[in-house]
Amino acid sequence: DAGVIQSPRHEVTEMGQEVTLRCKPISGHNSLFWYRQTMMRGLELLIYFNNNVPIDDSGMPEDRFSAKMPNASFSTLKIQPSEPRDSAVYFCASSLDRRGAGPGELFFGEGSRLTVL
Amino acid sequence: AQSVTQLGSHVSVSEGALVLLRCNYSSSVPPYLFWYVQYPNQGLQLLLKYTTGATLVKGINGFEAEFKKSETSFHLTKPSAHMSDAAEYFCAVSGAVNDMRFGAGTRLTVKP
Numbered sequence: 463d464a465g466v467i468q469s470p471r472h473e474v475t476e477m478g479q480e481v482t483l484r485c486k487p488i489s490g491h492n493s494l495f496w497y498r499q500t501m502m503r504g505l506e507l508l509i510y511f512n513n514n515v516p517i518d519d520s521g522m523p524e525d526r527f528s529a530k531m532p533n534a535s536f537s538t539l540k541i542q543p544s545e546p547r548d549s550a551v552y553f554c555a556s557s558l559d560r561r562g563a564g565p566g567e568l569f570f571g572e573g574s575r576l577t578v579l
Numbered sequence: 580a581q582s583v584t585q586l587g588s589h590v591s592v593s594e595g596a597l598v599l600l601r602c603n604y605s606s607s608v609p610p611y612l613f614w615y616v617q618y619p620n621q622g623l624q625l626l627l628k629y630t631t632g633a634t635l636v637k638g639i640n641g642f643e644a645e646f647k648k649s650e651t652s653f654h655l656t657k658p659s660a661h662m663s664d665a666a667e668y669f670c671a672v673s674g675a676v677n678d679m680r681f682g683a684g685t686r687l688t689v690k691p
Contacts, residue, residue: 570622
């Protein structure tokens with residue numbers, strides 16, 4: 463079975479441009495997470511979805527960031543306009559969470575490395 | 580809200596020596612605790628997890644961790660380090676709803 467698939471793996475863009483990161487979770491998983499990893503701040507939870515519904519977006523840095531999950535097999539994280547301080551590795555992860563069984567294991571993609579010049 | 584604190588951003592051990600990576604948690608509800616490992620240019624992989632029941636949890640690659648409620652700790656250990664253990668290790672905590680929060684990470688170096 464394929465794991466979590468993220469694209470692009472690397473993105474270099476100029477300040478002010480729109481960036482869209484994509485994620486395909488593992489088939490059958492019902493929760494999806496977007497994390498950002500930087501040296502300074504470590505691994506930050508940006509937003510997570512359960513059954514395609516955003517549950518907690520309190521980690522989204524500001525209005526320039528938005529995330530969608532139009533169906534169970536696809537999610538996007540968009541930054542518009544991008545700024546140099548958005549440079550980071552963005553990870554998508556998915557899990558199968560069963561009611562009453564506690565949180566499921568997170569399976570991570572390989573990440574999208576974003577550089578904003 | 581839950582959070583974890585990992586003590587020591589870098590740990591260096593000799594091959595064959597004991598590995599001890601420290602993690603303390605804060606949670607207002609019974610916590611679910613995890614250790615993940617990250618190799619260079621890769622995503623995180625689950626090492627082990629504590630949900631309920633036995634407080635000593637065994638994971639992959641010879642690692643184990645013990646949940647100590649009185650100390651709010653979940654330290655990761657391995658009796659004998661191997662060169663292949665060199666990586667970054669993350670402790671994480673979640674409530675019943677999967678809103679997993681990670682610690683800052685500890686980079687483990689293994690010297691020959």
